[in-house]
Every structure is written in structure tokens, then in C-alpha cells.
Amino acid sequence: MFYATARLCRVCWSATFAEQEKPAQDPTALYNLSYGLFVLSARESGKDNGCIANTCFQVANDPTKLVISVQKGNLTREMIERSGAFNVSVLTESVPFETIRNFGMQSGRDTDKLAGFETKRSYNGLVYLTEHTNAMFSCKVLERIDLGSHVLLVGEVTQSKVLGKEPSCTYAYYHKAIKPKF
Secondary structure (H helix, E strand, C coil): CHHHHHHHHHHHHHHHHHCCCCCCCCHHHHHHCCCECEEEEEEECCEEEEEEECCEEEEEECCEEEEEEEECCCHHHHHHHHHCEEEEEEEECCCCHHHHHHHHCCCCCCCCCCCCCCEEECCCCCEEECCCEEEEEEEEEEEEEECCCEEEEEEEEEEEEECCCCCECEHHHHHHHHCCCC
């Protein structure tokens, strides 16, 4: 009796889910997750570079560790992996679209993305932005996880500094108030 009941349940379960269509995915639902906007920076062979990232968060506090996610084809990601270090500049709500466009919509292979921006060097020798930022973190890379289109890098914080009190720019704020409407 038990086996017959179990088999009947398995048949009903399979039939129920086999008839359903694959659920739709609304990519704008991701805008409701709490992301920030950051400039990641790296240095290799005397060249500084940076890129926009929307994924940076604390995952441990003793020692303090951050996680960043970077697209695989990104020059900054390559530099971070080869050098083993990165900086994070936390962007504020006053950041102009031009800054985001500069670091996120062109390649450091073709241009000096940091030209014309106010920066300082942290203890690890990497630059961080000083305008439109409220904090900076320097990290040494501890782990790398391949995610397909992106790489997740775990870094131990070696230096951090508060640079201002203005609110951090969230990804939602960027879409609502900074990104041009076409």
C-alpha cells in the first residue's frame, strides 16, 4: 500500500509541474535589491584603472572582509586578479552621470579613466576617488569564485576611511535621479 501511494504522489507531482510553463523573469525586479554604486580601482605595471560596480558588501568582521563582483572581460578585474589588491570608492548621491559613464561605459584599454579626477593613494599604492565619495576601502584578494559572466572576489580590508557624510548612491537612486531618461 505504501509503495502504491508513493508512486501515485510521484505521478501527480510530475504531472502538475510538467504542465506549467517556465516562470517569467522581470529583470527590473533586481532594481529593488539594495545595491550601491562603487568605483573599483586597481594598479598594475604603473597603470591605474577603475570601473563601476554595483556589488560590494561586507561578509565578515574579524577580519573584515568585503566581496565584489566584476565582469570577466573587465580590465580592472584582470588587474585586480594579477595584482591581488583593489580599492573601493563608495559613490554618493551627488555623483554626476559623467563619472558613472566614464568608469562604466568605456574601456581602460583605450583611455585613462582616472584623468581629470581627484584621487589619493592609499597605503596599498592604489588610487581612490575623493570627490562624490563618502568612504574608501583597500583590500587584498583572498578568494576568487567564477560565476560565469562575472567573478566574485573576496578581499580582506587592509585600510578604510570615512570621506564624508553624504548618503551613498544606491542603484535604485541612480536609476531614479541620475541616469538620463531617453
